[in-house]
Amino acid sequence: MALLDVSNLSIHFGGVKAVQNVSFSIDAGIVYSVIGPNGAGKTTLFNLITGVYTPTAGEIRLDGESIGGKSPNELARRGVARTFQNLQICMNMSARENVMVGAHLRLDRNLVKAALRFPALKSRDRELQTEAAELMAFVGLEKYVEARADSMPYGALKRLEIARALAMKPRLIFLDEPAAGLNPKETIEVDHLVRKIADFGVTVVLVEHDMKMVMNLSDRILVLDYGKKLAEGSGAEVRKNPDVIAAYLGAHA
Amino acid sequence: MHKNAYFGLSIVVAILAVLPFLLPNSFYMDLAIRMAINAVIVLGLNLLIGFAGQISLGHAGFLGIGAYATAVLPTHFGWHPLLAMGAGAAVTGALAALVARPIFKLKGHYLAMATLGLGIILNIAIRNEATWTGGPDGMPVPAMGLLGFELTSDKHWYWVVAILLAVSVWASLNLIDSPFGRALRALHGSEVASQVVGVDVVRYKVAIFVLSAVFASLMGSVTAHYVGFVTPNLADFFHSIELVTMVVIGGMASVYGSLVGAVLLTALPQALATFEGWETVAFGTILMLCMIFLPKGLVPTLAARFGKGE
Ligand SMILES: Nc1ncnc2c1ncn2[C@@H]1O[C@H](COP(=O)(O)OP(=O)(O)O)[C@@H](O)[C@H]1O
Ligand SMILES: [Mg+2]
Numbered sequence: 001m002a003l004l005d006v007s008n009l010s011i012h013f014g015g016v017k018a019v020q021n022v023s024f025s026i027d028a029g030i031v032y033s034v035i036g037p038n039g040a041g042k043t044t045l046f047n048l049i050t051g052v053y054t055p056t057a058g059e060i061r062l063d064g065e066s067i068g069g070k071s072p073n074e075l076a077r078r079g080v081a082r083t084f085q086n087l088q089i090c091m092n093m094s095a096r097e098n099v100m101v102g103a104h105l106r107l108d109r110n111l112v113k114a115a116l117r118f119p120a121l122k123s124r125d126r127e128l129q130t131e132a133a134e135l136m137a138f139v140g141l142e143k144y145v146e147a148r149a150d151s152m153p154y155g156a157l158k159r160l161e162i163a164r165a166l167a168m169k170p171r172l173i174f175l176d177e178p179a180a181g182l183n184p185k186e187t188i189e190v191d192h193l194v195r196k197i198a199d200f201g202v203t204v205v206l207v208e209h210d211m212k213m214v215m216n217l218s219d220r221i222l223v224l225d226y227g228k229k230l231a232e233g234s235g236a237e238v239r240k241n242p243d244v245i246a247a248y249l250g251a252h253a
Numbered sequence: 254m255h256k257n258a259y260f261g262l263s264i265v266v267a268i269l270a271v272l273p274f275l276l277p278n279s280f281y282m283d284l285a286i287r288m289a290i291n292a293v294i295v296l297g298l299n300l301l302i303g304f305a306g307q308i309s310l311g312h313a314g315f316l317g318i319g320a321y322a323t324a325v326l327p328t329h330f331g332w333h334p335l336l337a338m339g340a341g342a343a344v345t346g347a348l349a350a351l352v353a354r355p356i357f358k359l360k361g362h363y364l365a366m367a368t369l370g371l372g373i374i375l376n377i378a379i380r381n382e383a384t385w386t387g388g389p390d391g392m393p394v395p396a397m398g399l400l401g402f403e404l405t406s407d408k409h410w411y412w413v414v415a416i417l418l419a420v421s422v423w424a425s426l427n428l429i430d431s432p433f434g435r436a437l438r439a440l441h442g443s444e445v446a447s448q449v450v451g452v453d454v455v456r457y458k459v460a461i462f463v464l465s466a467v468f469a470s471l472m473g474s475v476t477a478h479y480v481g482f483v484t485p486n487l488a489d490f491f492h493s494i495e496l497v498t499m500v501v502i503g504g505m506a507s508v509y510g511s512l513v514g515a516v517l518l519t520a521l522p523q524a525l526a527t528f529e530g531w532e533t534v535a536f537g538t539i540l541m542l543c544m545i546f547l548p549k550g551l552v553p554t555l556a557a558r559f560g561k562g563e
Binding site for chain 2: 071072088097101109110164165
C-alpha cells in the first residue's frame with residue numbers, strides 16, 4: 001500500500017478550480033516532485049494534503065486512513081510536516097525557538113507544570129535546545145543558532161523552515177519551493193540537504209522550479225497544469241511526454 | 254532569550270522588599286499596593302495580548318466577578334472569603350471558556366467585539382442586581398481573615414500583594430519559556446506554521462484567555478478585600494481599556510513591561526489630578542504620544558536601544 005493515496009481531489013475557490021480531479025499515490029521512502037507553471041495548483045495541493053484547506057471533493061488517504069478535511073494539527077500528529085513557499089517564520093521568536101516549536105507534539109505541554117518550572121520540563125527543554133542546534137547545523141545554519149529570526153537573511157529563513165519541519169521527526173515532509181530565491185550555491189546546498197533528508201528514510205514531496213534539482217532528486221514527478229494532472233512518472237518519462245513538452249517544458253525551458 | 258530574565262526578577266524582589274521602608278506615608282503605601290495588584294492583572298493580560306496576540310476589551314468584567322463574589326457571597330450567604338474568591342475564579346474561568354471557544358473558531362475582530370460586549374453585560378448586571386450588589390452605589394466587603402489572622406493594616410496587605418506579584422512574575426517567566434509558552438508565541442508569530450507543527454490553536458487561545466481571566470478575577474477579589482468596598486466602576490469599560498493600555502504602554506510581550514505599564518498608569522491619574530476635569534484629556538494625550546514615539550511600548554523600546562533582549 002502506498003503511504004499517501006490521493007484520488008479525484010478537487011478544490012474550488014468561487015469560480016477558480018485550483019485543483020481538479022487530481023489522483024496520484026506516493027510510496028514510502030521516495031522523493032516525489034510536483035511541478036507545473038505558476039498558478040498550476042501546487043501550493044493548493046500541499047494545502048489540501050496538510051489540512052490547511054478542506055477539499056471540495058475527492059479523497060486523501062494516509063496509510064489507508066482517510067485524512068481529507070482533518071486539521072493541520074491532526075495531520076502533524078500523523079507525521080506530516082511541511083514548509084511554506086511564502087515564509088511562515090515566527091519573527092517574534094529566536095531562530096532556535098522556531099525550531100523548538102517543531103518538536104511541540106513530542107513535549108509535555110502542561111501549563112501548570114510549565115508555570116511552576118517542573119525540573120523534568122526544564123531538563124527536557126535543555127536537551128531540546130541542543131537538539132535544535134544540531135538540526136540547525138544539519139541544514140547549514142550553525143552560525144545562526146543564537147540569532148533572532150527577524151535578523152536572518154531570506155535564504156537562511158528558508159532553511160530554518162526545513163529545520164523546524166524536521167524537528168517534528170516526520171514520516172512525510174512537503175517542501176514548497178525550498179530553493180526559490182536562493183543563489184546557485186545555496187540551491188546546490190538545498191539539493192544536497194533534500195537528498196540527506198530522503199536518505200534518513202523521510203518521504204519527501206517537493207515543489208521546485210529548478211529543473212536540474214527536480215530531475216536530480218526525484219524518483220517520480222507529477223505535472224500539474226491549470227489545476228489538472230497533466231502527466232506522472234519518472235523523470236525520463238515526464239521529460240518525453242508530449243503534453244508536458246507542449247504545455248510546460250516547451251514554454252518555459 | 255531569557256538568560257537575563259530571571260535577573261530582572263531578583264531586582265523586582267529587591268525593590269518589593271525595601272519599598273515599604275522607603276515610603277513616607279500611607280498614601281504612597283496605598284499607591285504601591287494598587288500598583289502591585291494592577292501589575293498582576295496586567296501580567297496575565299499581557300500573556301493573552303502580547304504573547305498570544307489576542308485582545309480582550311472586557312477584562313474588568315472578570316475582575317468584577319471576582320470582586321463581587323468576594324463581596325456578595327460572604328455578606329449574603331456567610332461563605333468563607335477564600336471559598337468566595339475560589340468560587341468567583343471558577344465562575345470566571347467557566348464563563349471565559351464558554352465564550353472563548355466559539356469566538357476563537359472565528360477569525361478577525363470578533364474577540365474584541367465579544368469581550369467588549371461581555372464586559373458591558375457584566376457591568377450592567379452588577380448595576381441592576383441592586384438587592385445583591387448594592388447597584389450603582391456598590392457595597393462593603395467583610396474583612397478577610399487568613400489562618401486566624403486579620404488582614405487589616407496596609408503593611409499586611411503590602412506583603413500579601415508583593416508576594417503575589419513576585420510569584421506571578423516568576424510563573425510568567427517560566428510559562429513563556431516552556432513548550433506551552435512557545436506554542437502561544439508561535440501561534441502569534443504565524444498561526445498556520447504553529448498549526449502544521451501540531452499546535453491546536455483554538456485550545457491554546459482558550460487556555461490563555463481563561464488563565465488571564467482567572468488572574469483578573471482573583472485580583473478583583475483581592476482588590477475588594479483591600480479596599481473594603483466594591484463599586485461597578487471596577488467592572489466598567491473604562492477600567493478594561495485602562496488595563497489594556499497598561500499592557501501596550503509597558504510593552505507587549507514583555508513581562509517587565511507589564512510591571513512598568515501598571516506602575517506608570519496607576520500613578521498617572523494621581524499625578525494628573527491637578528488638571529481638574531482635564532485629567533482624562535491629559536491621560537489620552539500621553540497615551541497618544543506614547544503610541545507615536547514608543548509603538549512597541551516602553552520596556553521593549555528601551556531594551557532595544559540599550560542593545561539587550563528583555
Ligand atoms: N485561498 C485561495 N483563495 C482563492 N484562490 C486561491 C486560493 N489559494 C489559491 N488560489 C488560486 O488557486 C490557483 C493555484 O494557486 P497555487 O496553488 O498557489 O499555484 P502554484 O503553487 O502552483 O503556483 C491560483 O489561481 C490561485 O489564485
Ligand atoms: Mg506555489
